[in-house]
Amino acid sequence: MIKVSVVGAKGRMGSHVVEAVNGAADMQLALTLDAADDLAAITPENTDVTVEFTVPSVSLGNVLKLAAQGVDVVVGTTGWTEEKLAKVREAIANGPRPDAQKVFIAPNFAISAVLADYFAVKAAKYFESAEVIELHHPTKVDAPSGTAIHTAQGIAAARKAAGLGPMPDATETDGGSRGQVVDGVHVHAVRLRGLNAHEEVLFGNAGEQLTIRADSFDRGSFMPGVLLAVRKLASDAPAGLTVGLDKFLDL
Amino acid sequence: MIKVSVVGAKGRMGSHVVEAVNGAADMQLALTLDAADDLAAITPENTDVTVEFTVPSVSLGNVLKLAAQGVDVVVGTTGWTEEKLAKVREAIANGPRPDAQKVFIAPNFAISAVLADYFAVKAAKYFESAEVIELHHPTKVDAPSGTAIHTAQGIAAARKAAGLGPMPDATETDGGSRGQVVDGVHVHAVRLRGLNAHEEVLFGNAGEQLTIRADSFDRGSFMPGVLLAVRKLASDAPAGLTVGLDKFLDL
Amino acid sequence: MIKVSVVGAKGRMGSHVVEAVNGAADMQLALTLDAADDLAAITPENTDVTVEFTVPSVSLGNVLKLAAQGVDVVVGTTGWTEEKLAKVREAIANGPRPDAQKVFIAPNFAISAVLADYFAVKAAKYFESAEVIELHHPTKVDAPSGTAIHTAQGIAAARKAAGLGPMPDATETDGGSRGQVVDGVHVHAVRLRGLNAHEEVLFGNAGEQLTIRADSFDRGSFMPGVLLAVRKLASDAPAGLTVGLDKFLDL
Amino acid sequence: MIKVSVVGAKGRMGSHVVEAVNGAADMQLALTLDAADDLAAITPENTDVTVEFTVPSVSLGNVLKLAAQGVDVVVGTTGWTEEKLAKVREAIANGPRPDAQKVFIAPNFAISAVLADYFAVKAAKYFESAEVIELHHPTKVDAPSGTAIHTAQGIAAARKAAGLGPMPDATETDGGSRGQVVDGVHVHAVRLRGLNAHEEVLFGNAGEQLTIRADSFDRGSFMPGVLLAVRKLASDAPAGLTVGLDKFLDL
16 A cells, blocks of 8 residues: 655645545555645655645745655646756755655646647657647636647657658638647637636648547546556656656556 | 539539539439530520539629529539629529529538538527637638638627627637637637548537537538539529528528 | 525535526525425525426425425426326416416436537438437446437437438448447447546538537536526526426527 | 559559659659559569559469569558468568568558557556547448457557456446447447548546547548658668558657
């Protein structure tokens, strides 16, 4: 049984994590902490892996503390920059278990989204055309999504590496319907009540189309990815800081 | 048996019409004419319905001549304006069969596209959100398609008539990915090698989505609509000029 | 303001109704009752419309009592038979407001599903081929869904009325993949973790396809339909028993 | 310039190959042969790669002759068995270029279909549920398609290798709508006028879905794959017999 503690246990995501851990046959819920609680309670003795889902303003501090206590952490909070990641690496190096400490941070825990992005980049060089459509709930403030930009950039890089030129496009008159062009890849953003987070990548050749679509219907969609990360940290994940769920998928 | 003549019989669309008429159990191919041929050969005696699929620059002249000869016509050529339509009405009024002459003109003969447009307008007032995505081959020069604009305008008008306000949309930062806004409806245009002409309309409420999609895979997709129009002209279509395939659908 | 009481207010659906009523600008929550509460508390004085979402075993009794008290009811509980409906009609006739009492019962309150079914039947006669795919969560015990059967029957009836023969199908060898045949229409049922309730209807002609899809992502998807029914009962719905949300849609 | 000869040049597929070769900037059409022509005309001097698209009854003979003449061949004809493949290997070993001769045979040249199959197998172990829907024109005599069976078998094998048990499915009552079960994977076959060859693979976890879809709209969809194979044979493909387009994709 993997002993799992949750930091931010009463939060939107954290409460889902508590539920998911309770539902996993190979895991046992250890401690559940919130804003008012002292992280010092979490130790390598009572916890195998800590899941941290809080807010960007406190997450770095939490991870640094947990690393200093020699606790392995799966971090779901967003807002990580290269600077912040450097501090985490430093904390691991200066911590009690520099050669064994594991910290895992991922911008997206939805396995379907991570696979879609990976497959899209793999497929990119085999098609003349590629476009990305992302669809989200209408309360999202930015467009397009970071995930869609990431996918478009990956497609563009794969096309460039394969020596492909620009995609065919005879459009002469466009009032904005062709979307945003990210490194030569057209990206479209739909905002629709009832949706959560969705991405569709379309590839076309003469006479054929390949479509890869990831749907995240609700926050529960992150839990299979979180549990997968917890299991990896409790088993064969490499020591040090790992960023991105694709690192833990066998692709 | 309905006797059908085809004007523009060797053209891209006309050749499909000849094939479709030959394949219809209730139709008989009468005359097949092309640019060099004299329209005078087509008479009410040898032809029940003429199908005209040529180019915008000659289509009006053809239709006026056929009307003057008292021949019923299904017109598939595009490029019709209110002015041109007025001339057709005048030709019917001054022709040999002012009370019986039938002329039918449609911007789109794909039944799926006509139904999708009709259903989308019907559905519009029941949803908080609606967006239109059209997808075409990459040699199309304009974006979005006229059909998509028509659908968006219909949705907007239906929402207005029902007293609905603007759709929910919290987007603050957008580099163009939200597409073109037609009367308040976001329209996205995809250009992909391998596609022909496709339209998808998305509607959303809390917890639910309705999607209506029309795919036209090739020019053959127009033929069921052309044959339907021929049958209507040969039976119960009203006299005079009729515009739009939806007029012939029992909706 | 429409005064709305909820029977079954703590149940899975009832709690959503309470939330939806609280969120509606033109409604006011009156009484919220549960199994232990006395329905006699609900009167035409304190309540304009009562929403009843309980279980089949008690729903008929609840509706009969409310009708005897002269209260208008929107019923979301399932399991209605012709016999039960007859008893409701009788209760209305014998109640205090035989000419004004309104009771509304619907097997499905998802507007998208009701519209999809309606549009599918409308479209049916214009296509050579039609098939139905329904997709649900894997804990559903019956397959295909009642909604899919209803849609298939409607398509079959529309084809028959239009004089269409069997759909083209050259299949000679099939190990079961062609699905269940309902009145000549093939129906396929997918069971997938992560899904809730979805239906896709596919229509095909030479060169073209029409797709109509309804997605119900969660129980919240019923609320727009429930609120619509409440508003109809509070305004221009006809007196007596009405069955089916399509009766309240302007189609 | 790669010199390409085509055997079966007037056939349904062969004529597309001739057109595709003529349209490729890096290829030159060498000889075009048909049933009546002598294969001896094709030599390593006048041809770099021969494309063979005929019928199963003559294809083996053609390939053996071409191998005996030391000509590299891309074979698109179907109907290959292990026995036939063994004879090709033998012909290569006994031919004039045993260490350099290249023969490539593929059951499916649609890149989108080959990628979809590959990605589906890769994704399989990360999801609780997986089902396959294939959709074809209604003149296809078998159901489900060989490609769908292949995909289902690949998914099943990947799940087994990862130690996954049966998928969740509470279905108690089913009149056949749940489709054909291939190694535990449900496979559904749709037959619809207007379609050609399509496959959709659905994966589900709590709250998320991954969809991978390949559309082959017409015979032209095989050409990008054929050209890719020709280029591989003219460059870095290994000597000997290679079966399956996935071997030539960098995955």
